[in-house]
Every structure is written in structure tokens, then in C-alpha cells.
Amino acid sequence: MELKELYQEIILDHGKNPRNKGKCDKFNKDAKAYNPLCGDKVHIYLKLNKEKKVENLSFEGEGCAISLASASILTDIIKGKDFITAKKITNEFLNMIKDKTSVSNDILNEDQKTTIMSLSGVKKFPMRVKCATMVWHTFISALEGKNINE
């Protein structure tokens, strides 16, 4: 049953209790996005340190279970990763949603893979794809964007 694939327990858990919500300490980059169709909003805050590591990462947002879970999972998994790895994981995620069936990134442990893959259920719900992907695009905008203090 497809609904069960969409609303897996991991998703519901992250959706109900999103990790890393709020403005994180000393963020130096941010980006936001809005889905005019449904009203979903997301705002990413991140601290990229001198070693180009995502030292801190959080989000504020409103939205459906999928979008909140996706934001929660993203922040959870990316936090602590360096710039290049963070981009790699994001690409893996977006590719998975687009056409592949799983993530192959060897930077992730099995647990993280399972978590990320739990979002692949949206593939069967085209109108919901953006719910899952918007925060990842927003994260990249923030990551590649200007430093706030510059």
C-alpha cells in the first residue's frame, strides 16, 4: 500500500517531533523558500565554519508532515558534514527522488540511509514531491549563499 510507504513511521516521527527547529546559534548563512500552492514555508539557518564544515544547522517552517520530516531529516544528517559532503548527500537525495531507487553515498551509515530513503515514498505522489525537496534546495541556497556578516 502506497500510503504506508509515504507515511512511514520514521516520517511521522520526524514530522511530529522535528529535530533542529528554530534559529541555531551563531548561524552565518540562511535562505528561505515558499510554496505558493500550499503555503508551505521553510527557512534554513546554518553555520559554516572556517574549515567549511556545517557546524550548526536548523530550520524554521510550516508545512505538512512530509515537508517537516524532510527538513528534520536533512538537518539531522547534514549537521557536522563538510561543504562537499553536504552537497553530495543533497545530490544523492534529489536524484533518489527524481529517478533512482536508493542512495549510494558511502558517507552515510545504514541508519542514515534508511532514514533518507524513508522519504522516497513521495515518488508515487507527484504533487507531494516538492514537499520533500523544497528544503533541500533551500539548504543548497543557504550553503552556497553569501555569509550574513559579509
Place this chain on the structure above:
Amino acid sequence: MELKELYQEIILDHGKNPRNKGKCDKFNKDAKAYNPLCGDKVHIYLKLNKEKKVENLSFEGEGCAISLASASILTDIIKGKDFITAKKITNEFLNMIKDKTSVSNDILNEDQKTTIMSLSGVKKFPMRVKCATMVWHTFISALEGKNINE
């Protein structure tokens, strides 16, 4: 055959050799009209004298056989009639085109009736009705309009 009813000899004759073309002498009223669909134009000139008689009447115009014939026939028949009679005949004509089959006005002689009725062929050609009626409406505008010198 309906085409024959539309293009009766009287019509073709009036269409080819329209009577009363040009600006008539000492006209004191005029009115013009334009059919944007086909480009037909008509301009009525008339002299209404103190006794409220249409002393002189003519037209300028461009258009199809039907519209020229209608203008020609109108000017031919109305010239010399008084205000009230002219309006009566016009109404008779417009009613004939709209729903009746003949004109019943007793001011017209048999010949004039036949001439006017020759235009009734347009009834079977809805897109051509305006070709026949436009000049009559224009005539009424001129007749009821202001004196040019006022």
C-alpha cells in the same frame, strides 16, 4: 433557388446603376454608418423642407450589391415623401426584413412595393441582413437628426 431570390434582376440593376448617388443639392441633414465586419459604408444626404417633406435625397457609399441596391431603392422611393410617410415606409421595410412577408403600406404603388419586396430575399441570408438594413437605419438617423445649419 434562394440565390435567385437574393439577386433578383431589380437588385442587380439597382446595384449596378444606383440611383441618387452623390451629394444632393442643398442637403440640410446627413448621417453616416459603417459596418466594421465587411467595410460597407454609407452616407445619406437629405433636404427636408419647411413643410417637412423630403425634397431631396441621395447617398454616397461603398458596398455589396445588396447594400447599394438597398440605398438606391430607398432614395428612389422616399424622395418626395413627407416626414411621417418616410418613417412609415422605413418601418414597413424593416418589419418586412424582420418577420413579415410583404409590405402593406398603402402609400406605395404596386411597382414600388415590388421593388422594395425584392430586398426580402436577404431574409434567408442572415449574415447579409445588415447589408440591406443599414442604409434605412442611417436614413432615419439623418431624418431625425439636427439640421446642419443649426
Place this chain on the structure above:
Amino acid sequence: MDINFIKSQFPIFKNKINGKPLIYLDNANSSQKPLRVIDRISKFYSKEFSNVGRSVHSLAVTATNRFEETRDLVKKYINAKSREEIIFTKNATEAINLVASTYGERFINKGDEILITELEHHSNYIPWHFIREKKGAVIKFAKCNDRGEVEIDEIKKLITNKTKIIGITHLSNVTGAILPIKKIVDLAKTKNIPVLVDGCQGAPHLKLDMQELGCDFYAFSCHKMYGPTGVGILYAKKKWLDKLPPYQGGGGMIEEVNKDKITFPGSPTKYEAGTLQTAEVVGFSESIRFIEDIGIKNIMKHEKEVMEYGLENLKKNNSVKIIGNPKEKGSIIAFTIKGIHPHDIATILDEDGVAIRAGHHCCQILHDKVGVAATARASLGIYNTKEDMDFLCNAIEKCKKIFEK
């Protein structure tokens, strides 16, 4: 009234959605089409098609007649004074843009006020926003009360001698509130302020009588009235159409064209530029006949019954919150469920073949006011039944189950 028979006229219901029968509750968005409307369009293309109003050949004559007959039908259906008061547009949105743009250009100046309401659909706000920007005008929003209505006193309070036009919805597409248009028009008349009514939701569900309403403009969309997409209608009092400038320019809407000067004909021609939505307009004639065959009063009565039954059941569910509670309510139910986002509700309901809409329904101002970004909305049509409401309620129970895990 045999709803099963009526429903059987809509081919869409022969299809299964995710293996389930379709329970279509997205009618405020767009309604489904009865076979006679679909067939009319096919027949028109197959037997009668030609561009209208331009050629003199037989096909063009027939097509033009069919097209103009629809104008007569609409005139009669909404009780307009003359056929010239009926203008075919692309949709209701274009109809409102037409008025905002032409009226705004001619009559709205710096500092003038446009009075709309917090209930308005974006289509009855953004066009005025453009005029606000162009002319330096002010938009005032009449507040909607806790019941989701706009009261006549609120309008009264906001009218000033700078108010140049009032734009107001007939029936809110979120709260379902039916607004006191006649009273507002009567009030506006004493101050010589024209009233534009957004009739998108009024037209499919209420009896339309322009003489009784008395409004200056009434805009609605055919696709919400069991009709084809691609056609909207603007009713406008003749006195305005005579006064206002043309909107779009092009073929078919001119009188005489020179290199330095152009003259325009009267309405409706002046406002119908380019090739029109011939087949769609002709198809719409069957929608009107469909509605007339059932009778709009019967439609109202049936929809009200079903809605009240549904509302009652929904209210029993403690997690469900209904948006608005207007005294006079059309068959539109917007709601939220505690802890479940409307998007998730819509997806889960869809799995059971229940089609509702989730989002802000183009009413962000209202949603901001209510304090939510989105709501779920079930909106009824003539083919909906109490059974459909049971389906809806059951599907909502399922949502809760999934999320309570």
C-alpha cells in the same frame, strides 16, 4: 429529485480512483461536466465549426448564431436587462481584471479608495492591487467576523467620500458565507459607488437575478457551473460599458481603423478582442440548460441538505475544526484537523477516492487572519450525496489513525 440519475449523466463517475469510486468534493475549484455539455462541444466541432462573426458562409452563420444564442441564454438566466451587458471572457479572473483595469484607468486617482474584504479570492484583490500601484490608490479591507462573514455595518464604517468602488464576493470560497450583496448595493447606491460582485461561487449555487441584486458588475466562471473551461462571464450594467474604455485591442473589436485614429463599437463587441472561445461558449449553453432542467432552487436545497448532514457529522469529531460558521452558508466546508496538515489530509483522502482541496484556496489574507497557512476544503456539487459525506468522515477517521500511530 433523483440524484443517482443526475450523477449518471457525468461520465467521470464511471472511473475508479485508486480502485475506489470517485467522491468529488472539489467543486469550488472546478465542477465536473455532464455528458450533454461534452457532447455539445464535440458536435459543434464535428458539424458546425467555424469562427464566429467574421465570415458570411453558412458554417460561420450557424456558428455565430449558436454563439450569440448562448449570450441570450445567459442574459435570461441571470436576468440582465440586455444581451449587450454580457461579455465573454477567459475566466472570472479576466472579467475582474477587465473592470479593475478599465474602471481604474478612468475613475480611480491618487488617494482614492478601493473597498474589498478579507474574504476575497486573490482574483478579486490582485487586479485592484495593480491599480493601487499604478494610481497611488488605497485598498481597504472590510473585516470578516468570527463567523467568517462580512457584515453590512463593517462596509458602512469603511465607506468614505473617497471610496470609488466596492469589490466583494457573493459567496466565500472558504467559509461559505453568503454576503448581503443586495444591502451593500443599496448602501453603495446612496453614495453613488459602483459594486463589483465576484460571483464565482455564487453562480453555481445561488439564484442569479441581476435586477434584484442591483450590482454594477458580476463576474463568474463557466467551469464551476458544469461548463467548459476557458470561458468566464462579465455582466456589467450598460451605462458602465458605454463609459469605460476598451480593454484588450485586436481583431473584431474595432469600428474604423486608420493609421492615426481608431474608433470602437459598443459593447459587447468592444470587449471581445480576437477569436473567441467559440466551442466553449456554445458548450456552456448546455450547462445552463442542465442547471435549468434541474432548477437552481432544487440544486440549492439538495446541496444544503447534504452539507448540513456533513457538517453535523464533522462537528462530532473533536479533532476537526470548521473554518467559519456563517448564518447563511453555501455548500463549502473548510476545516483543519488537529495535528495533521491539510496537505496530508488531502493525500490520505485521495487514497480512498475522496477528492478535496488543501491549501489557502487563493485566500491568503483570510488564512493569515485565521492563523493557519492552509486548510482542507470539501465543496459540493449537485451530484454529491449524504453517502459522500460519510465517505469523507470515514476517510478523516483514517487520517487520524495513520497519524496517531
Place this chain on the structure above:
Amino acid sequence: MDINFIKSQFPIFKNKINGKPLIYLDNANSSQKPLRVIDRISKFYSKEFSNVGRSVHSLAVTATNRFEETRDLVKKYINAKSREEIIFTKNATEAINLVASTYGERFINKGDEILITELEHHSNYIPWHFIREKKGAVIKFAKCNDRGEVEIDEIKKLITNKTKIIGITHLSNVTGAILPIKKIVDLAKTKNIPVLVDGCQGAPHLKLDMQELGCDFYAFSCHKMYGPTGVGILYAKKKWLDKLPPYQGGGGMIEEVNKDKITFPGSPTKYEAGTLQTAEVVGFSESIRFIEDIGIKNIMKHEKEVMEYGLENLKKNNSVKIIGNPKEKGSIIAFTIKGIHPHDIATILDEDGVAIRAGHHCCQILHDKVGVAATARASLGIYNTKEDMDFLCNAIEKCKKIFEK
């Protein structure tokens, strides 16, 4: 290519006109529709209908996909760079109004020049006239020569440093002249002047390649391409769509809406306000497929053959005068007959089932120049044959007989 087989796909030809088979020669006005287009619309309404882009239920997903697939098809068909460059409008007229209004508002000021031609359809003149009036701009008309063409040198002569835009037809709907768009665009580019092409007659008869043409805007109508009424298309380079303000305001074209501020999304969303012509757009996908199945080159070749055959025969008739004699000519023949008004010609031809158009074909400027108020026009489509041309010539003989009495 089997024209009989192609013609058999158009149900309209099964009908008799005044007891005679239909010889449809009014294609420049609007073309007939093949069964697959008609059926696609019916199927869409019967099985897939929903409003697009707004709801998340299954029907809405399907409808949205079908709708957006058409955008992709169009993009590919005209070789645009991206799908965002394809905007669905009501008709070509609206597409040109959209450009004139938004570009005019932003970039045209007092004294600026708009360069169009004497061949233009009213739809590519009146919208600019409105800007002339609003902004105090000037419209210059590139002259058409005796052959009924506009030459590149004429354009060159008229360009000044005040020229802000060039609006020009791809293929004249009266003389049939195919204009040297690529050369004009290349010239305009050296002066940084954008070019809008009125592609109404180009689209059904010529291969469309936006990268090759290089124009900034290209407007055309689906109903002239064997497609449904109610849809036009504006192709516009992305850089313009990014720069230009929105056109009509309403549901679906917003980003964020507040009481004092509104933000807009990118193209095409920004330009598609309100409920779109869902069924018509989806239906149009079958028109493109129909054209692609035959191949536009084959269509061009066939139409050219038939036209040349017809032209030759018409020229034998001393009373017939053909309007224009362009070197490159699309399948449109406008003519007059000595002593017989075009309106009368059209009526008499119709009696024999031959449907042509009489009038100024929305080109009054050109007709003034030629010195006639009206012409008769036979315009071809893929289903026309040499036999049809014979019918036309015979019917013209009949006209003469009636009038020679």
C-alpha cells in the same frame, strides 16, 4: 501523402452545406479539427477532468500532468530553450496585448517609436495603439510594396534610436507574403531592439524554430492549427519574462500575498492568472501530434502545390485580380472580381458549399492602401486539394454569370 485519408479524419467534411460537399477555404480565419483533437477533449472531460496545479488529489495530478506535458510539447515543437518560455493565453490577440501592455508599461516612453507594418492584422496594431495613447509614443508603419511584401530595407530605413520594439507578421493573412523575419531580427539585434512576431499565419503553415528565427516574442493561436478554440500561445525569451511586470492578476499567479505587499513567481506562472483553459490546452497536444504525424514540411509542400494550381487558374480569369504577388507566399489568396463585391462573391460561393471569407480580414490599413474596402479570400489547409481549387474557380464563374445578367 494521402490527402483523402487525412481529410477523412475531419468529421466536418461528412456534412453537406446547402446540399453540397463542404469546400472549406477559410483556414486563415480558423481551421477545422480532426477527430483525435475532438476526442481528446471529450476524453479529458470524461475521464481526467480537474482544475490544474491547485489540488493534490489524483485527478488534479493527472490533469496537471497532461496540461504541463502540452507545454513541453509546444516547447519542443517550436524549439524554445525552456518550457518557462511558453505561456498559454486566450488567443494570439491576448498574447500580443500581454507584450504590448507589459513591455509598453515598462520600456516605452513619450516620443518613443513602435515599428509595425502596413500588413499587420488589427491584433498587432490596436494593442500598440493603446500604448501610443497611454505613453505618447509614435507608431511607424513600414510600407508594403506592390508585391504585398515588406522589405528589409524599408525596416532599415525606419529604425531610429527611438525605436523601442518591432512588431511584424510572419505571414500576411491577406497577401500571403512570408516576411524575412530572420533578417529583421538580425538587424534589430544590432540595435538592441526586441522583435515581436505575429505568428498566427506562420504557425499553421511554416516550420517554427525559435532558435533559428531568434525573435524575442512569437504569438500564435491554436485554433488555426487544427486545435481547439480558446487557447493562444506566447513564446517569449526568458530574459524578457524575467524583466517584465505581470499582466493580469489573480489566483495561481502569486507567490505571497499580504494586505500591503504582493510578490510574484517566475514565468510562466506569473502570466497565467485564474483557471486556465485546461481541456483546450490538453486538446491542443493532439493537434501538434497530428501536425507532426504528417510533418510540417509535407503540409507546406502540399499546400503550396494546391495554391499554385489555384493561382494559375484564377489568373486565367481576366476579371479576377489577385491582391499581392510576393516572392515567398503562404497558401492564402486574396482577390477581387471586377464588378462584384466580395460579400456577394462569398454568398454565391457558399451556395455551392465553398466557404471563403469576404471583408477586410482585420487589415484595414492594407485595404486602404490597396484602395478597396474589402476582398475575397481563399486560404488553405492540409485537407484542401486541387479539386477544391476547381470548385472555387467554377463557383467564381457562376458569380460572373449571375452578375452579367
